[in-house]
Amino acid sequence: MAATERLLTARTRNVGLCRRPHLLHLVTVFYVFNAFTVFGQAQLVVNVKNAGGDLIQETIKADTTQDVITVDFQKLDGTLIKIILDFHSEVQITRLTVLGEEERNEKLYQRLCFVNHFTKNSFISTDAMSKLRQKNPGTVRNPEEDLGREQLQMDMGVNLERAFRISKHIRDACSEARTTTYTREMDLKLWSKGKKAVNLFPHFAGTEEGVNATYTTLSAAVQKQPFATTASRCRDTVDFWKPCVCHIDVCIGWYPCGLKYCRGRDSAGNNVNYRCGIKTCKKCRGFDYYITQKSLCLWDNGNR
Numbered sequence: 432m433a434a435t436e437r438l439l440t441a442r443t444r445n446v447g448l449c450r451r452p453h454l455l456h457l458v459t460v461f462y463v464f465n466a467f468t469v470f471g472q473a474q475l476v477v478n479v480k481n482a483g484g485d486l487i488q489e490t491i492k493a494d495t496t497q498d499v500i501t502v503d504f505q506k507l508d509g510t511l512i513k514i515i516l517d518f519h520s521e522v523q524i525t526r527l528t529v530l531g532e533e534e535r536n537e538k539l540y541q542r543l544c545f546v547n548h549f550t551k552n553s554f555i556s557t558d559a560m561s562k563l564r565q566k567n568p569g570t571v572r573n574p575e576e577d578l579g580r581e582q583l584q585m586d587m588g589v590n591l592e593r594a595f596r597i598s599k600h601i602r603d604a605c606s607e608a609r610t611t612t613y614t615r616e617m618d619l620k621l622w623s624k625g626k627k628a629v630n631l632f633p634h635f636a637g638t639e640e641g642v643n644a645t646y647t648t649l650s651a652a653v654q655k656q657p658f659a660t661t662a663s664r665c666r667d668t669v670d671f672w673k674p675c676v677c678h679i680d681v682c683i684g685w686y687p688c689g690l691k692y693c694r695g696r697d698s699a700g701n702n703v704n705y706r707c708g709i710k711t712c713k714k715c716r717g718f719d720y721y722i723t724q725k726s727l728c729l730w731d732n733g734n735r
Contacts, residue, residue, distance in 0.1 A: 475490070475565050481684055490503045500554060513525075513528075513604070518556065521627060527542070529543065537726075546594075546601060546613065552689070559709075572685045574713040575712065576688070580715040582717045584719045591605060597649060611720075619650060623646040656720070662721055665728040671724065672725070677722050677727070681716050686712060691706070691707050691708040692707065
C-alpha cells in the first residue's frame, strides 16, 4: 500500500470515517498530498464546478515515457477517483475508492475498477498534455462541450493475473480490486480490431486472422459475469446477502478533449494551420456491474 493510502487508512480508522461533510476534510488532506508528491511528470491542477455548483479539484498528469495520462479527483461523498488513460493499449481504467460508513458496519473502503476501450482522439495526446501551462491556477474552469452521459454494462470480470494482456497498468492500479475489476465483451471486440491487435500480432495486422487471435488472447484474461438476466438491480433488492447489479456514476467535469487549430500565414505568406489552444469537455459515465451481495452496494438508491 502506498504511503498516501496508509495515511488515508490510519486517519479513517482513527475517526471512523463516513460520508458526513465535517469528516471529509481528512480525505481532502490525503488527496492534496497525493496530487503533489509525484515528480518528473507534467501536471495541471484545475478547479471545476459540478452540476450542483460545488467546487471539485482535478489533478491531470501526463507521463510521456509511459504514454499515460491520469486524472484524479474526489467526489463530494468522499469517493476518490483515478482515471488512467493508456494510449499504447487504447485502454481507460476508472478506479474508485468508495469510502464505507461506520454506522452501516461497512468496510473502511472498497476498490472498484472499470476497464474500457477509448480512442486516442477523445483526449489530447500525452505529448500535447505535457506542454500545457497553467497561467491562473485559481480560476474555475468551465468545459466548452458537454458530451452527455454514457451507460456501460460491465459484463466481464478481469483476472488480474492475466490483465497484462489488456494493459500492463491494470494489475498495479487495481491490486485491491481482485474480484471487482470489470470490462465488457464489447471492449474486447474493439481492442481486437484496433491498436491492440497490431501490438500483439504485428504480422497479422489488419487481417481477420489477427482480429481473431487478439480476441482469443484477451478473452483468456476475463470471465463472463451474471448480469441483468439472472440478477435484479441492487436498488430493487431487499435481501442484503443476495447478488444484484450495482450502479455507480463517474463524471469528469473538465478535461482537454482535443486541440484547436487556427489559420494563418507563414513567413513566406503561405496559408498554414497551427495549434492555438485546446478544446475542453465534460463526460459522465454510469457503470452497471454484478456483485455477490447487496451489502457491497448500499449507496445504490439512485443518488450516487
